[in-house]
Every structure is written in C-alpha cells, then in structure tokens.
Ligand SMILES: Cc1cc2nc3c(=O)[nH]c(=O)nc-3n(C[C@H](O)[C@H](O)[C@H](O)COP(=O)(O)OP(=O)(O)OC[C@H]3O[C@@H](n4cnc5c(N)ncnc54)[C@H](O)[C@@H]3O)c2cc1C
C-alpha cells in the first residue's frame with residue numbers, strides 16, 4: 001500500500017516542534033518536504049513539555065542559540081499568521097550560596113558580553129518580581145533574572161509551524177511509522193514506512209527520544225539516553241506571577257501559564273532511564289514538598305494532572321545537529337537534553353540553510369556528532385527538571 | 386451552538402471543524418482546542434467529544450477511547466501531598 005507521496009527533496013522523521021519548524025524553514029526556501037510522524041503532531045516530548053524559553057545558559061553556544069531563537073519567537077506569531085502564546089515574563093534562577101553566586105557572576109558576565117539583559121537580584125528584589133516566593137524556604141541568597149526569557153504554547157507553536165509549512169507545500173503524514181532508512185553506496189535514498197517507501201536524497205532524524213533507533217536503522221550510533229521526566233499542573237488561580245522560577249540545585253522549575261494554572265517539574269527521586277511512561281507518586285510528593293517550600297501559599301492549590309515525557313540526553317547535554325561522517329544526506333536534529341523547544345526556531349534556520357544552500361556555521365560544527373570522538377567536550381551545567 | 390467543553394468553551398462546531406481539518410484522535414482535539422484540559426480535566430466533555438469523533442470519522446468508540454490516564458484521579462492539594470513527604 002503506497003499512501004505517501006513517492007518522493008520529496010527532504011524527508012523529516014518526527015512531527016514535534018523541531019520537525020515542524022524545519023518543515024516550515026525548508027519549504028520557505030522552496031524545498032519539497034515530507035514529515036513522517038508515527039502518531040499525531042506534538043505527541044512526543046513537545047506536547048508534554050514546559051515550553052520555557054531561557055537564554056541564561058552556561059555554555060556560550062546555548063546562550064547564542066537561545067538569544068537568536070527569542071528574536072524569532074518575538075516575531076513568530078506574525079510570521080506564521082497564528083498566535084503561538086509567546087510571553088516574556090523572565091526566568092528567575094535561584095542562587096543558593098557563595099559558590100552558586102560565583103558561578104552566577106561568571107555566567108552573567110559571559111551572557112552580558114553576548115548582549116543579554118540579565119541581573120543578579122537581592123532577596124528583596126526576588127520577592128518584588130515573584131511575590132509568592134519564600135526566599136528563606138528556598139534556601140536562597142538571591143537570584144539571577146533575565147526579563148526577556150519566557151514561554152510559549154507548545155501546541156499552538158507546533159501547529160502554527162505545521163500549518164504555515166503546509167501552505168508552502170509541505171506534506172504531513174501522521175500515523176505513519178518510519179521502519180527503515182534506505183541507503184545506497186554511502187548515501188541515504190529515503191525512508192521506508194508502514195505505508196510505503198518515500199524516496200528523498202536528504203533524511204532528517206528529528207525523532208526526539210526515539211532518534212537513537214532511527215539512527216541505528218541507518219547504521220549510525222548516537223550516544224543519547226532517554227530519561228523519564230515528570231510534570232504537574234495545578235488548578236487555575238488569579239495571575240500572581242509572570243516569571244519562570246528555577247533552581248539548578250533543587251532541579252525544580254515552575255511558572256504560571258496563560259490560563260492561570262501553575263505548571264512545573266523536578267527530577268524524580270529515582271532516576272529512570274529507558275522508555276517508561278508511568279507517573280510516580282514519589283515524584284508527586286517530592287514536587288509538592290519542594291514547591292510548597294518555595295511558595296508556601298501554593299499549599300492550598302490543587303494539583304489536577306500529572307504526566308511524563310522523555311528528555312533525550314547527550315553526554316554533554318547539548319544537541320546533536322547536522323551531517324554524519326560516512327552517510328551522505330543523513331541529517332541529525334536531536335539530543336536536546338530537555339531544552340529542545342526553546343532552541344527549535346533557530347536550529348530550524350541553521351539546518352535549512354545547511355540543507356538548501358550547503359551553508360555551514362561554526363555553531364553547527366561545534367554541535368556535530370563527531371565531537372564525541374574528541375575528549376574535551378564543553379558540558380552545559382545549567383540543566384533543570 | 387452546542388458547547389461540549391464548558392471549562393474551555395469549545396463548541397460542537399469547533400470540534401467538527403477540527404475533524405474536517407484532519408483531527409482523528411481525542412489527543413489531537415485536546416492539542417488543537419484545549420478540549421478536556423480545563424479544571425474538570427475532561428470528565429464531562431471527553432466522552433461527548435469521543436462520541437462526535439466516532440460518528441464523524443466512522444471509528445468505533447473503542448478506537449477513539451481515552452489514552453494514558455494521568456493521576457491524581459481527583460484534585461488534591463499540594464500541601465496535603467507535601468505533608469506526606471520527608472522533604
Ligand atoms: C517534562 C518535560 C519538560 C520540558 N520542558 C522544556 C522547557 O521548558 N523548555 C524547552 O525548551 N524544552 C523542554 N523540554 C524538552 C522539549 O520538550 C524537547 O526537547 C522538544 O520538545 C523536542 O522536540 P522534537 O521535535 O525534537 O522531539 P519530539 O517532540 O519528541 O518529537 C519526536 C517525534 O518523533 C516521532 N517518532 C518517533 N519515532 C518515529 C518513527 N519511527 N516514525 C515516525 N515518527 C516517529 C514521535 O512520535 C514524536 O512525535 C521538556 C521536556 C519534558 C519531557
């Protein structure tokens with residue numbers, strides 16, 4: 001049964017934010033694109049994520065990529081012709097002690113040198129920005145704050161990209177599973193799906209936490225590991241804060257969404273790798289206790305839902321982007337390690353320029369799979385959740 | 386106009402339109418319309434939406450039935466959960 005079109009310039013495996021953003025950028029540059037998604041769009045990490053957009057990172061490339069993405073996010077509703085729910089309430093990052101403070105000062109200096117507006121806050125300033133925080137309960141001595149960080153709606157953003165891509169001629173095959181990557185003499189020639197073969201000289205692996213399997217189909221080994229992450233949402237309440245609050249020490253992050261609900265996560269007490277989706281009570285307790293410590297007034301608020309998703313984690317917590325040695329036309333776009341929503345707009349542009357115009361960039365170079373062959377990789381330390 | 390999801394203010398017409406545009410599962414209706422994502426977490430609207438989806442797409446109720454259940458089954462206060470833990 002051949003139900004998919006027979007050929008395209010680029011076949012993208014995965015209909016999350018990255019696959020859909022890339023479909024948009026590629027079709028805008030005139031390429032014929034086919035996105036193959038096993039279930040519905042946003043059914044992977046994208047539809048389960050916090051969708052926070054943060055520029056305060058410790059690795060230079062991440063700051064740069066995130067800043068460029070924010071610039072795109074600011075225009076995106078207009079560019080795509082649909083509201084993506086982008087709100088800039090800032091990210092407030094707890095500073096817990098002197099050692100934290102030294103790291104924060106280093107990060108802030110680097111971030112400012114790149115042009116980011118970011119400050120170190122006193123405890124008093126912390127509660128001015130997020131009045132419900134209990135600085136003592138947080139065991140904090142201050143925070144860093146970047147007012148242009150924020151969040152978007154992951155469903156609206158992904159569908160806005162997909163609809164705009166479709167208008168530019170991109171094809172979307174949902175409920176279609178890629179079962180093999182077709183190759184011939186060191187080049188990819190397309191994908192095999194459960195609904196027929198699709199030939200394409202370029203295949204993009206944007207399958208999130210399942211990218212490892214897609215790469216293996218092409219005989220390419222990637223070092224990614226899936227980690228189960230859990231997240232809760234509370235009932236709605238009147239708007240009391242705009243910032244996303246996070247702590248690297250406690251691993252917690254939480255923010256208040258457009259509709260008034262508080263959404264947040266924390267690493268589960270037991271680290272779980274592999275494809276397990278069951279929510280746990282121990283996470284729920286740990287999250288509730290930490291959140292109540294950070295913002296005691298939230299104790300009265302009900303949790304209404306808890307769910308899980310995967311981080312697709314690489315050894316240095318940075319994504320794997322671009323071509324691979326030895327297999328022409330096989331492009332990687334995964335390993336986002338828990339921050340792939342915020343980077344997607346810029347990553348899509350970089351990869352589209354590479355695929356359509358052959359334009360490389362130092363940032364893509366530095367995020368190539370080949371870096372894991374060297375020993376001196378720069379690790380991103382600023383990871384939560 | 387019949388409202389199917391009271392919490393998120395989603396009408397039958399909007400559901401029909403989303404189905405016409407290609408939605409085939411309850412998940413897709415949730416993602417596109419926020420149907421079932423409100424304070425009651427879809428207790429009343431999701432069964433109704435499932436029936437519309439089955440009728441319009443020629444699927445059986447079993448085909449469109451609810452996916453992963455996401456505890457807690459009843460809303461529970463953060464403070465209560467926090468009190469149970471030794472954090
Ligand atoms: C709880 C949680 C909170 C998060 N919070 C944030 C945050 O605040 N900010 C942020 O930037 N990021 C966050 N992330 C990370 C973010 O969600 C991901 O990095 C991002 O969504 C990845 O998007 P993607 O398109 O690359 O992958 P995904 O959204 O996972 O999409 C991959 C798609 O590939 C499909 N697929 C898999 N195998 C096949 C196959 N064989 N054939 C066809 N299709 C296939 C899957 O069904 C899936 O839809 C969070 C993640 C989680 C789990």
Ligand code: FES
Pocket residue numbers: 389390391392393420421422423424425426427428429430431
């Ligand atoms: S009626 Fe739809 S979520 Fe409550």
